[in-house]
Amino acid sequence: MAPLHFTILIIFSFVIVVSSSSFTPPRHPFDPLTETELKLVRTIINKSYPVGPNHKFTFQYVGLNEPDKSLVLSWYSSPNHTIKPPPRQAFVIARDNGKTREIVLDFSSRAIVSDKIHVGNGYPMLSNDEQEASTELVVKFKPFIDSIAKRGLNVSEIVFTTSTIGWYGETKAETERVIRLMPFYLDGTVNMYLRPIEGMTIIVNLDEMKVSEFKDRSTVTMPKANGTEYRISKLNPPFGPTLHNAVLLQPDGPGFKVDGHIVRWANWEFHISFDVRAGIVISLASLFDTDVNKYRQVLYKGHLSEMFIPYMDPTDDWYFITYLDCGDFGCGQCAVSLQPYTDCPAGAVFMDGIFAGQDGTPAKIPKVMCIFEKYAGDIMWRHTEAEIPNLEITEVRPDVSLVARIVTTVGNYDYIVDYEFKPSGSIKMGVGLTGVLEVKPVEYIHTSEIKLGEDIHGTIVADNTVGVNHDHFVTFRLDLDIDGTENSFVRNELVTTRSPKSVNTPRKTYWTTKPKTAKIEAEARVKLGLKAEELVVVNPNRKTKHGNEVGYRLLHGSAAGPLLAQDDFPQIRAAFTNYNVWITPYNRSEVWAGGLYADRSQGDDTLAVWSQRNRKIEKKDIVMWYTVGFHHVPSQEDYPTMPTLSGGFELRPTNFFERNPVLKTKPVKVTTARKGFKNKSMEVQEQDNRDGRPKSFLFFMFIFLFGLAAFFLCLSAEFQKAKGKDLKWDGESCYLPENRAFGLGIAALVCVSVAQIVGNVVICRGFLKTDKTGTTLVNFSVAVTLISVGASMNREQIYGKGWLNRECYLVKDGVFAASGFLSVTTMAAILGAFAFKVKPSLQVLKLKIRV
Ligand SMILES: [Cu+2]
Incomplete structure (x- = not known):
C-alpha cells in the first residue's frame, strides 16, 4: 500500500474510533446519567425547543427515567444479565417560558419520546443557579439597600438564604413561582444563620427574575457575632474533651x-x-x-x-x-x-x-x-x-x-x-x-x-x-x-x-x-x-x-x-x-x-x-x-x-x-x-469516574494510532531509503537523488512528535497524577534524532555539496527500523503511564451556599 494511502487510512480509522466511542451506554439500567448523557440531553433539547435569549428555558430536574420494572427484573434474573436491558431514558422537568414541561428522552434513538405541559399545581425543584441569581438581584435592589442603610448596616456584610413560601389557600392564579429571601449579617462571624435580619419581606419572582414584593416593617435586635464561631482554628482554649485518635484497622484492606x-x-x-x-x-x-x-x-x-x-x-x-x-x-x-x-x-x-x-x-x-x-x-x-x-x-x-x-x-x-x-x-x-x-x-x-x-x-x-x-x-x-x-x-x-x-x-x-x-x-x-x-x-x-x-x-x-x-x-x-x-x-x-x-x-x-x-x-x-x-x-x-x-x-x-x-x-x-x-x-x-472512560479511551487511541503510524512509516522508509546503487559520481563530486524515504521520514517525525506532545503536555499535565515522563523523553529524543538525520540523508545530495563536507551519506541498514521501534516504545511508555492512573475528567463546579 502506498505510504500516503496508509497514512490516510490511519487517520480515517482514528476518526471512526473517535466518533464511535463518543457515546458508550452504561452497563446497569439503574446507573445514574453520565456526563456524556447529560450533554446529549442538553444538545437534543436545545435543538428541539426555541431556546435562546428571547425564550427562557431552564432545566429544573434531569435524571434517569424510571425503567419499566418488569423489564429490569427480566434483565436482572437472566443468566449473567445477558438479555437486553430496558431502554435507557432521561426524564427532564424544565421551565419553558413560564410553563412546566415534562420531557422523556430516549438515548438509543436520540429522540424525545414524550413531551407534555404540567397543568396541575406546584412547581419543580429550584435550581442552584436561579437561587444565586435572585440573591444577586436583591443585593442591588434600591429599596433594600436603603433599608439596610436605615438600620446602620453594611450591604457588603449581608448574605441571603432562599426560602420557598409554601401555600396558604391562594388560588392557582395567585400562586406564582416566587421565593422569599432572608437576609443575614456576617460582620464578625461566618455563622450567618445566627444573625438574622428580621422585619423584611423580600419576594422574588423566579420566572421573571425580579423583586415582586418588598416590605420593611420594623427593626429588631440582631444577635451579636460573639460566641457564634465553630471553626477549631478560631476558637480559644481551653479545648476538650480530649479524644484519642480512632481508626478502623484493616490490614487486608476493605472487604x-x-x-x-x-x-x-x-x-x-x-x-x-x-x-x-x-x-x-x-x-x-x-x-x-x-x-x-x-x-x-x-x-x-x-x-x-x-x-x-x-x-x-x-x-x-x-x-x-x-x-x-x-x-x-x-x-x-x-x-x-x-x-x-x-x-x-x-x-x-x-x-x-x-x-x-x-x-x-x-x-x-x-x-x-x-x-x-x-x-x-x-x-x-x-x-x-x-x-x-x-x-x-x-x-x-x-x-x-x-x-x-x-x-x-x-x-x-x-x-x-x-x-x-x-x-x-x-x-x-x-x-x-x-x-x-x-x-x-x-x-x-x-x-x-x-x-x-x-x-x-x-x-x-x-x-x-x-x-x-x-x-x-x-x-x-x-x-x-x-x-x-x-x-x-x-x-x-x-x-x-x-x-x-x-x-x-x-x-x-x-x-x-x-x-x-x-x-x-x-x-x-x-x-x-x-x-x-x-x-x-x-x-x-x-x-x-x-x-x-x-x-x-x-x-x-x-x-x-x-x-x-x-x-x-x-x-x-x-x-x-x-x-x-x-x-x-x-x-x-x-x-x-x-x-x-x-x-x-x-x-x-x-x-x-x-x-x-x-x-x-x-x-x-x-x-x-x-x-x-x-x-x-x-x-x-x-x-x-x-x-x-x-x-x-x-x-x-x-x-x-x-x-x-x-x-x-x-x-x-x-x-x-x-x-x-x-x-x-x-x-x-476514589471511585474512578466511569464517564471519564470514553475520554481516556480517545487519548489512548490517539497516541496508539500515531505511534503505530510512526512505526510503519519508519519501516517503509527502511525499505525505500537510498541505496549504494543510486549513488552517482562525476569524477570529483557525488550525487544522490531525492528518495521517498525523505517524505516517509518527515511523516514519521510528525506522527511521533504529535503523539509525544499530546501524551506529555495534554495528558500528563491535565489528567495524570504521575511525573514518570523522563524515560519517554529520552526515547523520544533518540528517535527524533535518528529519524531527522535519516530523513535528511534521503534528500537530494547535489554534486559538489553532498550531505556533509561534500561527501554523500547513506543511512545504514536498520536505522529507520530502530527509529520505528523507539517510536513504538515511546508510545508504549506514555500509554503505560496513562494507564497508571487517570484523574476524573469532569470539571468540578464550586457550588455556593444556599438554603
Ligand atoms: Cu432541628
Whole structure:
C-alpha cells in the first residue's frame, strides 16, 4: 500500500474510533446519567425547543427515567444479565417560558419520546443557579439597600438564604413561582444563620427574575457575632474533651468490592446511584443465602422521598417556613463533598455525583457518597455457657456492617443519611441531624424577661437568640420485593389474653400474636406507638421448611407524628406524615411523597391522596413508606452548632432464613493501631469516574494510532531509503537523488512528535497524577534524532555539496527500523503511564451556599 494511502487510512480509522466511542451506554439500567448523557440531553433539547435569549428555558430536574420494572427484573434474573436491558431514558422537568414541561428522552434513538405541559399545581425543584441569581438581584435592589442603610448596616456584610413560601389557600392564579429571601449579617462571624435580619419581606419572582414584593416593617435586635464561631482554628482554649485518635484497622484492606455502581460485600449485593432529588438510591439489594446457594431479593429500590420541616412560629417572618426539602431544593442537589477520615472513615470508597445545571450543562459534586465498613465495637451475637459442668464456652462475633452515606446540607441543617447493611440481613436507615439552628432575634437574654403569657416559640439559646421549635419528618420510599414482587403486609398485633379456665395456672394473663394481613391501603396506615404490633412484609408464596412465611419486619425508631391540625395548610401539603407507615401498590409515578411538584403544592398529589384510592395490597407488588420524625425543642447545647441527633429504623429478616444466617461467620480478627503503623486501607479510595472512560479511551487511541503510524512509516522508509546503487559520481563530486524515504521520514517525525506532545503536555499535565515522563523523553529524543538525520540523508545530495563536507551519506541498514521501534516504545511508555492512573475528567463546579 502506498505510504500516503496508509497514512490516510490511519487517520480515517482514528476518526471512526473517535466518533464511535463518543457515546458508550452504561452497563446497569439503574446507573445514574453520565456526563456524556447529560450533554446529549442538553444538545437534543436545545435543538428541539426555541431556546435562546428571547425564550427562557431552564432545566429544573434531569435524571434517569424510571425503567419499566418488569423489564429490569427480566434483565436482572437472566443468566449473567445477558438479555437486553430496558431502554435507557432521561426524564427532564424544565421551565419553558413560564410553563412546566415534562420531557422523556430516549438515548438509543436520540429522540424525545414524550413531551407534555404540567397543568396541575406546584412547581419543580429550584435550581442552584436561579437561587444565586435572585440573591444577586436583591443585593442591588434600591429599596433594600436603603433599608439596610436605615438600620446602620453594611450591604457588603449581608448574605441571603432562599426560602420557598409554601401555600396558604391562594388560588392557582395567585400562586406564582416566587421565593422569599432572608437576609443575614456576617460582620464578625461566618455563622450567618445566627444573625438574622428580621422585619423584611423580600419576594422574588423566579420566572421573571425580579423583586415582586418588598416590605420593611420594623427593626429588631440582631444577635451579636460573639460566641457564634465553630471553626477549631478560631476558637480559644481551653479545648476538650480530649479524644484519642480512632481508626478502623484493616490490614487486608476493605472487604467490599465496587464494580461500577454495584457493591458486593459479605452476603450483600446492591446497586448504588445518585439522584439530584433523592440523593442516594439503593436498588436491587439481594442477600446471598448459603442454604440455597443463591442471591435472594430484598429491596428493589429504596431512597429518600421527601422531608418536611415546619417551624412553629406563626408570625410574619416565620409562618411560611415549612420546607419540603427534597422537592423544593433537591436532597441530592444540596449534598456536599464528603471529607475523608472525618465524614467517612479510613478505607471508604467515594463516588461523585453528576447532575445538570440550569442550562443543562453537567456539574459535579466530587465525593458525594461514600461506602465504608463500620466496626463500632458492637456484638453481632454471643453466648457464654457456664451451666455445663467442667466446661465453659464463650462464642462471640463482633458486628461489622457496610454503610453507604450521603450528607445533605440544606442551608443551615446538615442531614446525614446512612444506608447500613448487616450480614445478619438487616438494613438500617439512619438519619442524623446536625449543623446550625434556625434562630429568631429577641430582646431577651434571660428567661425571666419573657412576659407572662408570651410565647417566644422556642428556647433562649444565647443572648437575644431564640432557637425556634420545629419538626423534621424524613420520609423513605422502600419498594421491598421479598423473594419476588408478590408480597403482603401483615400487622401482627400482640394482644393481652386471659388464661383460659381450662388451664390450671396461677397466671391470669399472657400476650399472644394476632396476625392480620392488610387487604387494602386503609388497613396499612400505621401511627406507631398506639398499640403493640409487629409490622412485617411477607411473601405469602414462600415458606420456610417449618411453614412460616418468609418476610422482613420493620423495627421502627422513636414514633413522632404531626402536631399541626389536619386543616392547616402546611399539613395538607405534607399529609404524607399523617401516618408513620403506609403501604401502597407499586405505581411507577408514585415516587415523591409530597408530590412531583412540591414547591407551592396544594396537597393534591401526596401519598395521602394516592392512599385514598384504597387499592388492593394483598399479594401485590407493594411499596412501604416510612417517616422518621423528630420534634425539636432546641436547647443551649444546639448552639452555635448542634451535636448530631440521630434517628432511624431497621428492616430485619423474619423467617427469611432457616436459621441464624451469621452462625457460621468466622470471628473477625481485630487489631489495635499504634503510632507509626501504616494501614493499607488508610489510603483514600476514589471511585474512578466511569464517564471519564470514553475520554481516556480517545487519548489512548490517539497516541496508539500515531505511534503505530510512526512505526510503519519508519519501516517503509527502511525499505525505500537510498541505496549504494543510486549513488552517482562525476569524477570529483557525488550525487544522490531525492528518495521517498525523505517524505516517509518527515511523516514519521510528525506522527511521533504529535503523539509525544499530546501524551506529555495534554495528558500528563491535565489528567495524570504521575511525573514518570523522563524515560519517554529520552526515547523520544533518540528517535527524533535518528529519524531527522535519516530523513535528511534521503534528500537530494547535489554534486559538489553532498550531505556533509561534500561527501554523500547513506543511512545504514536498520536505522529507520530502530527509529520505528523507539517510536513504538515511546508510545508504549506514555500509554503505560496513562494507564497508571487517570484523574476524573469532569470539571468540578464550586457550588455556593444556599438554603
Ligand atoms: Cu432541628
